[in-house]
Amino acid sequence: NLQSQDAEEGTIVTLHCELSKPGVSVEWKKGSQVLKSGEKYQMKQKDSVNELLISKVVPEDSGEYSCVCGDEMTAARVKIKGKENF
Numbered sequence: 001n002l003q004s005q006d007a008e009e010g011t012i013v014t015l016h017c018e019l020s021k022p023g024v025s026v027e028w029k030k031g032s033q034v035l036k037s038g039e040k041y042q043m044k045q046k047d048s049v050n051e052l053l054i055s056k057v058v059p060e061d062s063g064e065y066s067c068v069c070g071d072e073m074t075a076a077r078v079k080i081k082g083k084e085n086f
Contacts, residue, residue: 001016001017001018001074002016002017002065002066002067002074002075002076003015003016004076004077004078004079005076005077005078005079006078006079006080006081007057007078007079007080007081008057008080008081008083009057009058009059009081009082009083010056010057010058012053012054012055012056013053013054013057013061013078013080014051014052014053014054015028015051015052015054015065015067015076016049016050016051017050017051017052017067017074018048018049018050019048019049019069019072020048020072021048022047022048023045023047023048024070025069026043026045026067026068026069027067027069028041028043028050028052028065028066028067028068029065029066030061030063031063031064035052039055040055040056041053041054041055042055050067052065052067054078057080058082059081059082060080061078061080062077062078062079062080063077063078064076064077064078065077065078
């Protein structure tokens with residue numbers, strides 16, 4: 001149930017992942033790479049909704065992001081437009 005998103009360079013992209021069970025831990029990935037919380041990525045969880053915030057996005061952040069919980073997975077494509085395209 002992730003929504004694909006287009007965004008402009010320098011903005012924040014938020015992905016929402018709603019789970020059938022609240023409070024279970026999820027893993028966020030970009031492609032096959034597991035994302036770690038830090039300056040670039042922030043993970044939030046409230047009840048059954050998980051969020052991934054990607055800050056100061058650049059075109060290289062484009063790709064497929066997925067939210068994995070046990071054997072459940074949902075994915076979305078994120079496309080970042082560079083500033084020079086405007």
